[in-house]
Amino acid sequence: MLCHRCHAECGDGVQCTSCRNYYDYPCAGITEAGYKKLGDRKATWKCGGCKAGAISPIQIKSNQSKTSTVDMETIHQELKKLTKQMSSLPQLVATVKTIQSDLEDLKTMKNEMSDFKESLNHVHVSIDDLVSRVAELDQEMQSLKNTRDDISRLERRMEKFEINMREMEQRSRSNNIEIKGVPVAASQNLYSIISKIGIVINCEISMSQINYIASVPQRGNKSNKNIIISLHNRYLRDEFISAAKRFKILTTKDLGLGGDGKIFINDHLTLENKQLLNKAKTLAKEKKFSYTWVKNCTIFVRKNITSPTFAIKTEKDLKKIF
The missing domain is CATH 1.20.5 (Single alpha-helices involved in coiled-coils or other helix-helix interfaces)
Incomplete structure (x- = not known):
């Protein structure tokens, strides 16, 4: 049913016994529990308007007409709002x-x-x-x-x-002398050759001063042999080599062996030091070093008479010097 005052749909409410209109409990001004407690008095319950006692049947009809008009306007306004919302x-x-x-x-x-x-x-x-x-x-x-x-x-x-x-x-070779270029026959006495060389260079060596004498094949040339002399005294070795240097050029002809082949008398170097000496001579020639020599089994180089002297013991020394 529809509440006469608020026009809201309500499932339950009260009916005025005078104007016969329905009201929900809030608009009727009574609670549901209070309405139920009325008992037989429900048959005489009136709304607030009817209680005022001044409403005639004509006024009621007029009021109902006005109410209908108001309801239509309200519905129209609500429809407008709804239409606007729906838009x-x-x-x-x-x-x-x-x-x-x-x-x-x-x-x-x-x-x-x-x-x-x-x-x-x-x-x-x-x-x-x-x-x-x-x-x-x-x-x-x-x-x-x-x-x-x-x-x-x-x-x-x-x-x-x-x-x-x-x-x-x-x-171990510090007392040794190496002699190259002497033709040595199998039956030839090596001491006699050393004795002849000593006479020629004016530095004779007696047999008692010699530890041993041996002929050794040259590396890569077994037909020619070098003579190795080991002396008891290193100083005698130095003196013999110095005398040979002073003689300048010693040949086989000086020893009565015929021919004119050169004879070289030097320190008895190891194979490594001989290779090092050859490299030093090659580099000295390339770098224009004027002097390369061996003394006491040590290799020395010098660029000129006024430059410093360098000792060469390893290939690292060659890299440092040249």
Whole structure:
């Protein structure tokens, strides 16, 4: 039913026994519980207007007419409002569709973000693996560096050891003299050759001063042999070699052996020092060094008479000097 005062639909209410209009409990000014407590007095309940006692049947009819007119105007206004509200419904629907589309986009973005997060996690794992591998490589590099350092130390020790061995071998020859260019027959007495050389260069050596004499084949030329003399006294060796240098050019003719082949008397160098001497002579010629000589089994070079003298013991010395 429709409330006479507020015109609202109500499921339950009260009816005025005078004007016969229906009212909901709030408009009737009574609660539902209070109305039920009236009992038999419900048959005499009147609305507030009827209680005033001044309403005639004509006034009631007039009021009902006015009420109907007001109700129509109210309904018309409500319809206008409803129509106005309905006019914005398409826009509202479009907005809702837009929101739904945005929600779909957000859902897609959420999925993409999830994929990106998974990819990023994979990248992090890959980076961790790479960092771990780099750390392993760094350890390997450090190990290789330590190994290289150990090898360098061993190489230096080996080089020093080889130098010491060469020096020891050369020192063992410190009393020796090497004579090249003397034709030696199988039956020839080597001491007689040494004695003849001593007479020619004016530095004779007695047999008691000789430790041993031997003929040694030349490297790469076994038909020609060098004579090696080992003396008991190094000073006698130096004197014999100096006398030969002063004689300038000694030939086989001077010894009565025929021919005019040159004879060379020098320190008895090791094979390594002989090779080092040849390299020194070659470089000295290229770099215009005027002097290259051997004294006490040590190689010396000098650019000119006023320049300093350099001793050469290893190939490193050649690199430093030339």
